[in-house]
Amino acid sequence: MNLKEVSQKAKELMMPQCRMCPECNGVACRGEVPGMGGKGTGSSFMNNYSELKKITLNMRSIHDVKEPDTSAEFFGVRMPIPVFPAPVTGVAINMGNKMTEREYITGLIEGSRxxxxxPMVGDSAFKSFIEENIAALKEKKVRGIVFIKPWDNSELLSRIELAMESDPIAIGVDIDSCGLDTLKMHGHRVDPKTLEDLKEIKAALKVPFIIKGIMTPCEALLAIQAGADAIVVSNHGGRVLDSTPATCSVLSTIAEVAKGKAVIFVDGGVRSGVDVFKMLALGADGVLIGRPFAQYAIGGGAEGVSLYADKLRSELRGAMLLTGSKDIGSIEESSINY
Ligand SMILES: Cc1cc2nc3c(=O)[nH]c(=O)nc-3n(C[C@H](O)[C@H](O)[C@H](O)COP(=O)(O)O)c2cc1C
Structure with a gap:
């Protein structure tokens, strides 16, 4: 199987909710939430993609870097690339409804392993989805990261207890899901969190706490004040609020205030290893990729996920070699133009 065949299969299984466009840029699916698109005009999703594409790399080939080290460590685990499949949930709601949630997430988890x-897994309007995600992690004995929706704290804390059964590496809350229409459509209410709410969650956790959905330096500082061990600079792939800037456009100012205080993750529009390099140069420690990992998991199961991870590694290595970056920590802002 190659990635082209995986894409073809994904298209068959995901139509009409995902057309597997040659460029996954949010144009064809704008406004399609539920579905794979961005909210409203789709501008937040489209901005993520198009602004990242505008960043260019400064090529250098007079240096002594011959074998760049693409590996990085997070929460005590070394990975060959600083890349995670972002939590993407809801085959039945968003992704064509032609396989079960369990089949999809099992491919994603196995391919990641x-x-x-x-692997990162998520939560949704239907509780069965997070239950399936946690059961699949347990079945495959894979330690993942579980993201829980910002339910009121009593429900949230009970889902944390459930998630802990899978011995997760960390637990996250995608606080920006208070803007997610699919939850409202299914009769669920989720609200913004107060600083006190977040502190209560942190106090209950025995594993690192990740807050996902940070788009300003001020919010990054509040998340750190709440006790976040890591933040994800994210606009939820453009699915929760129309007309937000690209995540790559806000990343460096957030990194300025958060660097060294919390691990900085970012997502939004990242498609290639070169895109990963750009995000690292802007100050991220690690990068999440949403739609492509989900598409390849649906089209090719574990093999599709691994083929994509291999491609990302090869592209990241190429970018590091041709910018003279010997390891992840050596990737510098001066290697890009933005
Ligand atoms: C269909 C779909 C479902 C998603 N489900 C979740 C989820 O359950 N939890 C979560 O934190 N984020 C969820 N996200 C957002 C992703 O984690 C991520 O922030 C976003 O997809 C990144 O943008 P990208 O797809 O352009 O890489 C979802 C995104 C999509 C497209």
Whole structure:
């Protein structure tokens, strides 16, 4: 199987909700939430993709870097690339409804394990989805990262207890899901969190706490004040609020205030290893990729996920070699133009 065949299969299984466009840029699916698109005009998703594409790399080939080291460590686990499949949930709601949630997430989890990367799994309007995600992690004996929706704290804390059964590496809350229409459509209410709410979650956790959905330096500082061990600079792939800037456009100012205080993750529009390099140069420690990992898991199961991870590694290595970056920590802002 190659990635082209995986894409073809994904298209068959995901139509009409995903057309597997040559460029996954949010144009064809704009406004399609539920579905794979961005909210409203789709501008937040489209911005993520198009602004990242505008960043260019400064090529250098007079240096002594011959074998760049693409590996990185997170929460005590070394990975071959600083890349995670982002939590993407809801085959029945968003992704064509032609396989079960369990089949999809099992492919994602197995492929991640085979490639040495940590899978992230999510939560949704239907509780059965997080239950399936946690059951699949347990069945495959894979330590992943579980993201829980910002339910009121009593429900959230009970889902944390459930998630802990899978011995997760960390637990996250995608706080920006208070803007997610699919939850409202299914009769669920989720609200913004107060600093006190977040502190209560942190106090209950025995594993690192990740807050996902940070788009300003001020919010990054509040997340750190709440006790976040890591933040994800994210606009939820453009699915929760129309007209937000690209995540790559806000990343460096957030990194300025958060670097060294919390691990900085980012997602939004990342498609290639070169895109990963750009995010690292802007100050991220690690990068999440949403739609492509989900598409390849649906089209090719574990093999599709590993083929994509291999491609990312080869592209990241190429970018590091041609910018003279010997390891992940050596990737510098001066290697890009933005
Ligand atoms: C269909 C779909 C479902 C998603 N489900 C979740 C989820 O359950 N939890 C979560 O934190 N984020 C969820 N996200 C957001 C992703 O984790 C991630 O932030 C986003 O997809 C990144 O943008 P990208 O797809 O352009 O890489 C979802 C995104 C999509 C497209």
């Amino acid at each position: 085979n490639s040495g990367i940590i």
